[in-house]
Amino acid sequence: MQLRSLRTTNKPKLMIIPMIDIIFFLLVFFMMSMLSMVVQKSVPINLPSSQTAKVDIQKKVPITVTADGSIYVEQTKTTIDGMIKYLQIEQGKGTEMTVVLRGDKAVQYGTFVQVLDTLKQMNITKIAIATDSK
Secondary structure: OOOOOOOOOOOOOOOHHHHHHHHHHHHHHHHHHHHOOOOOOOOOOOOOEEOOOOOOOOEEEEEEEOOOOOEEEOOEEEOHHHHHHHHHHHHHOOOOEEEEEEEOOOOOHHHHHHHHHHHHHOOOOOEEEOOEEO
16 A cells, blocks of 8 residues: 655746736836826916927926016026026026926916017027917
């Protein structure tokens, strides 16, 4: 008569391929969720909407014109002269920059054109006008 041992001779198999699939899935999930977490710090205004509202730029300098005619460069309230000084410093750094001009829907047309004209006089050719997507 033959006795069987209670111990198993086969070792449990660890399936590593499904674990690698899960790791890659989690990696892709977190990468995609981080893309939607990009925060743009700026002065809150009501932007007009347009069909082509996306811009791909490297160095951007946001200039905001609020409904009451105030001008903000980055997040600092300034005047036209202050804006000129800031942009001259940025131009002196030698980096290619794009000015993102953000104007409230209710801003006076003259103030917006004055800022746009100042940018043109400074030979800034890359200007993006920010809008919301429809």
